[in-house]
Amino acid sequence: MTQTASPKTYRVKSFGCQMNVYDGERMGELLEAQGIAPAAEGEDADLVVLNTCHIREKATEKVYSDIGRLVKAGREAGRQPMIAVAGCVAQAEGEEIMARSPAVGLVVGPQAYHRLPGMVEAAARGERSTDTDMPENNAKFGALPARRKVNPTAFLTVQEGCDKFCTYCVVPYTRGAEISRPFSDLMDEAARLVDAGAREITLLGQNVNAWEGENASGHAQGLDGLIRELAKLPDLQRIRYTTSHPNDMTEALIAAHGEVDKLMPYLHLPVQSGSDRVLKAMNRSHTADSYLALLDRFRAVRPDIALSGDFIVGFPGETEAEFDETLALVDAVGYAAAFSFKYSPRPGTPAASMDQQVTREVMEERLARLQAALNRDQFAFNRASVGKTCDVLVERRGKLPGQWLGKSPWLQSVFFEGDAAIGDMVRVQLAEAGPNSLRGTVLA
Numbered sequence: 001m002t003q004t005a006s007p008k009t010y011r012v013k014s015f016g017c018q019m020n021v022y023d024g025e026r027m028g029e030l031l032e033a034q035g036i037a038p039a040a041e042g043e044d045a046d047l048v049v050l051n052t053c054h055i056r057e058k059a060t061e062k063v064y065s066d067i068g069r070l071v072k073a074g075r076e077a078g079r080q081p082m083i084a085v086a087g088c089v090a091q092a093e094g095e096e097i098m099a100r101s102p103a104v105g106l107v108v109g110p111q112a113y114h115r116l117p118g119m120v121e122a123a124a125r126g127e128r129s130t131d132t133d134m135p136e137n138n139a140k141f142g143a144l145p146a147r148r149k150v151n152p153t154a155f156l157t158v159q160e161g162c163d164k165f166c167t168y169c170v171v172p173y174t175r176g177a178e179i180s181r182p183f184s185d186l187m188d189e190a191a192r193l194v195d196a197g198a199r200e201i202t203l204l205g206q207n208v209n210a211w212e213g214e215n216a217s218g219h220a221q222g223l224d225g226l227i228r229e230l231a232k233l234p235d236l237q238r239i240r241y242t243t244s245h246p247n248d249m250t251e252a253l254i255a256a257h258g259e260v261d262k263l264m265p266y267l268h269l270p271v272q273s274g275s276d277r278v279l280k281a282m283n284r285s286h287t288a289d290s291y292l293a294l295l296d297r298f299r300a301v302r303p304d305i306a307l308s309g310d311f312i313v314g315f316p317g318e319t320e321a322e323f324d325e326t327l328a329l330v331d332a333v334g335y336a337a338a339f340s341f342k343y344s345p346r347p348g349t350p351a352a353s354m355d356q357q358v359t360r361e362v363m364e365e366r367l368a369r370l371q372a373a374l375n376r377d378q379f380a381f382n383r384a385s386v387g388k389t390c391d392v393l394v395e396r397r398g399k400l401p402g403q404w405l406g407k408s409p410w411l412q413s414v415f416f417e418g419d420a421a422i423g424d425m426v427r428v429q430l431a432e433a434g435p436n437s438l439r440g441t442v443l444a
């Protein structure tokens with residue numbers, strides 16, 4: 001049932017992490033270079049790219065139901081879209097998707113999507129193909145077109161893959177080994193992003209702080225070196241990075257937080273659990289105390305730093321007392337934001353075959369308690385910000401007329417009324433706090 005005409009319009013639907021969002025944008029640029037236009041809002045696209053995520057359960061089922069929905073809509077509209085499956089589910093289960101879903105025209109993995117144009121042409125001729133190659137030298141980036149118009153906040157993937165092998169996680173399998181993109185490529189891409197309108201760049205990597213490279217004079221650099229060089233781009237106003245692993249945190253990166261003004265006072269540092277026994281079973285290779293000590297070093301150089309983390313509840317064998325240790329860690333940190341998940345057994349990972357899987361009921365109850373604590377702390381952090389003066393980078397219009405929405409340096413959503421435009425940096429005083437956002441008043 002594959003469509004045979006060449007597509008004129010496309011839509012990319014990205015799920016999962018920011019790296020998928022970045023990949024989705026790059027796929028869009030490739031398709032546009034091939035003469036395929038983005039489909040207008042609300043209109044069916046000739047080509048739909050499902051850019052999938054495999055991190056938690058039902059990922060694969062979700063892809064099949066998305067495919068089913070597209071086929072049904074196509075039947076009703078009298079023409080089938082070309083369907084491409086990309087991202088981490090494509091990498092993990094591409095062959096099976098091809099075999100099970102005749103409506104899928106092509107399957108392309110996260111390291112192979114630079115070949116998307118040729119695969120789309122082939123699919124238009126009725127030739128279905130799968131490409132889940134993982135070339136060692138990361139050939140993909142060199143084959144992508146230059147960046148085009150972007151939002152004031154842009155993503156830049158600097159590092160891909162993961163060598164950490166936490167026992168619950170699929171990423172080392174779907175994204176492959178840790179690879180750093182070269183320094184000069186990143187400086188070029190960043191300069192283009194800024195020319196295209198970016199005022200804030202978030203450096204991305206599954207283990208972004210494991211990035212390493214060589215600067216123009218051949219000196220070895222860590223992520224701090226890249227950040228310091230990026231900070232020299234005059235029109236770039238803010239730099240962020242995510243996601244970091246506690247074990248790759250260097251003294252130099254911590255120091256950069258105290259020295260580089262453009263580096264925002266925000267750190268997303270997943271911890272997963274507050275129990276050393278669970279952390280060991282997860283193969284996290286840090287303890288609750290070493291994690292807390294690391295945060296103290298950040299606070300020493302940047303006392304106002306906002307902290308964020310990821311948590312998993314119900315890892316196999318997690319006892320009530322061990323879960324309480326997670327709550328105690330949360331109390332000790334006082335997170336400004338956080339993401340928390342029920343443990344989900346992933347095919348092929350060591351934890352999936354561990355004994356003592358925790359029941360769904362228990363996981364749900366623990367997740368509710370954890371989220372209550374995290375929400376309490378996020379609200380407290382927002383309330384403690386009231387009265388502060390800060391810059392807000394305007395990202396979009398708010399719901400009410402004359403209202404604008406942007407982010408504070410601490411990554412809080414701030415809305416305000418006044419004269420502004422998207423991409424402006426507006427000085428506001430934070431006047432009122434809600435659980436998920438703050439109201440600001442513009443300063444003259």
Ligand code: SAH
Pocket residue numbers: 055056162168169170171205206207243244245270272310311312341342343344345346
């Ligand atoms: N590379 C990043 C992101 C990994 S995925 C990192 O190491 O932090 C983002 C988050 O998803 C993880 O931090 C973890 O909290 C969660 N996660 C990963 N695998 C999971 C699983 N099998 N079940 C539940 N949550 C999981």
Ligand code: SF4
Pocket residue numbers: 162163164165166169170171172206207245
């Ligand atoms: Fe997954 Fe752990 Fe790697 Fe993060 S560090 S991507 S959680 S294996």
Ligand code: F3S
Pocket residue numbers: 015016017018019020052053054055087088170171174175
């Ligand atoms: Fe998901 Fe792949 Fe990202 S599994 S979280 S899209 S690296």
